[in-house]
Amino acid sequence: MIVRQAANVLEIMEFFAQTRKPATLAEIADHFGWPRSSTFNLLATLSEKGYLYEPRPRAGFYPTPRWLAMARMISEVEPLPPWTHTLIADLSAETGETASIVAPAGVSAVFIDVVESQAAIRYFATIGHRVPIHATASGRALLLQYSPEERDSVYRKIEFKQYGPSTPISIEAVEAELRNSISRGYCQSFADYSRDLAGAAIPLPIGDRRLSVVVAGPEFRIGPKVAEVAALIARTVDRLRPKTAA
Amino acid sequence: MIVRQAANVLEIMEFFAQTRKPATLAEIADHFGWPRSSTFNLLATLSEKGYLYEPRPRAGFYPTPRWLAMARMISEVEPLPPWTHTLIADLSAETGETASIVAPAGVSAVFIDVVESQAAIRYFATIGHRVPIHATASGRALLLQYSPEERDSVYRKIEFKQYGPSTPISIEAVEAELRNSISRGYCQSFADYSRDLAGAAIPLPIGDRRLSVVVAGPEFRIGPKVAEVAALIARTVDRLRPKTAA
DNA sequence: GGAAAATGTACATATATGTGAATTTATCTG
C-alpha cells in the first residue's frame, strides 16, 4: 500500500526542485489537481515543521535550507569514495553515454550516482532512479554478488513482467542470463526493461557494499560496441580503484 | 490540521540524520512506537519513490543521495549571499553566543542559517527552527520591515499566548514594543518566548527579501550587554555588507 | 473606489487509510 500523503510530500519537494521558485497554495493545488483544503493542510504541516517558509510576503511558499542541512547530515555517512565519481565521469566522457553507480533496494536497483551523457539523444537517469533488478544490466551485476539463497529470496518477490521482447520472465531465464554474464565477463541488457535502451555493467563491491557500474544509452549507439564498452569499464575501474585492500 | 503521514516522512528523515546509519523496519517502528504494518507501508512508499534503499543485505534502509540532489536544486536558487554566513560566524565568534539569519513564515520566524555558540550553556537552535514572530527579537526585526497594513494582517492570525512574564499579549503591546525598538535602534527580547532566553536583533533587508540577524543566548550572559551586542551586530553588518546598492 | 475574482481558512462528514491479528519468511540456537 502506498502512503498517499507521504508521496505527496516528495512530490511537492520535487515540484520545487523543478520550478525553483516560490509557489502559492493555489498554484500548488492546481498543479497537482489537489483540493485547496488538502493542499492547505499539507503546506501547513510542512511549514509547522520548519520545512517551508514564505521568502517574501504574498509570494507563496518555498523550502527552507533545512532540507539541505538534513540531506547533508544523511549523506556525510559512508559517502561513496571520490574515485567512484571520477569513474563514471571518465566513463561518460569517453563513451559519450550516461554512466551510473547502482545499489540494490529489494527487487529494484537504485541509481546512487549519475553522470549524464551530453548527447541530444541519451539515457535520461537521475539519482534515485529505480529499475527492476533482474531486467537490467546494472541490476544483474548486483545479483551476481548475491549468494544463491539470497537470490532466491529476491526472486520470490519479483513480479515478472514482459517489459520488452527480451525481458527474462522466469527465475530460470534470469539465472541463465547470469551464467552468460559470468562467462562473458560483464552484464548486458538490450531493451530488457526500457525500449531502445541498452547497457553494459559490471559488479563493483566496495567494502561490504554491493554496488555496480553501468554505462547505458540508446541501443543503436551502444549495441555495436557493448563488449568494447564493458572492457573500458573494467579497465577504468582497474585504473582508478585504490590498490590497497579490496 | 496536521497531516500525519507527511509529518512522519520528516520524522523518519530526521531520525536518519541523527543516527546516521541504516535502520531496519523493526528498529524504526520501535523507535517511533509505530505499528510495524504502518511502518512497512511508509518505508515501502519512500523506497518506491527512490528515497530509500538497502545499502547492504538485511541491514535495513537508508536514504539515497536523492535527498541531497533535491535539496541542492532547491537551495541553489537565491542562496543567501555568502557574507551573511560570515556575518553570523563572526558574531558568534565575537560574542560566544548563537547567531542566526531569520526569515518570516506567516506568524512565525524561521531560522534559515545558524552558527551555534560553543558554550556549554547555549541557545540551541537549528536551521528550520520556528519561533513566534511577535514574541522574539528576531521576529520583531522582521515586523519592522512590514507596512502597518501587512502587520495588521499578521496580527489577526496570531494566537496571543503568555509564553513568559514579558510576552506581549495584545496587538497594542506588540506595536508599543516595535516603537521602543525603533527609538532604541534594535530589537530585544528577554524571555518573551523562551524561559531564560534573551536576544538582540536588527532588520537585514537583502534585495526584496525581509530578513533579520539575531544574537541570542542565556539571559544572564546576554542581559547585561544587549546594547553592546546590538551595536556589534550593526557594526559587523556595516563592515561585511557590500557597499554597492542595497 | 467599489465590485468581482481569486486566494486562503474552518469544519462536518463520507470514505480512503492505518492498523491489529494472522500468515509467511528469515534467523538464531542447541
Add this chain to the structure above:
DNA sequence: CAGATAAATTCACATATATGTACATTTTCC
C-alpha cells in the same frame, strides 16, 4: 538440522483523515 524465535508481509475492517462546501479575506480590474 530441527524447532523456536523474531522479522517482514498481507488483509479485512473500524476509524482517523482528506475533502466538499461555506465563509473570510485579499487582490485585481474597471
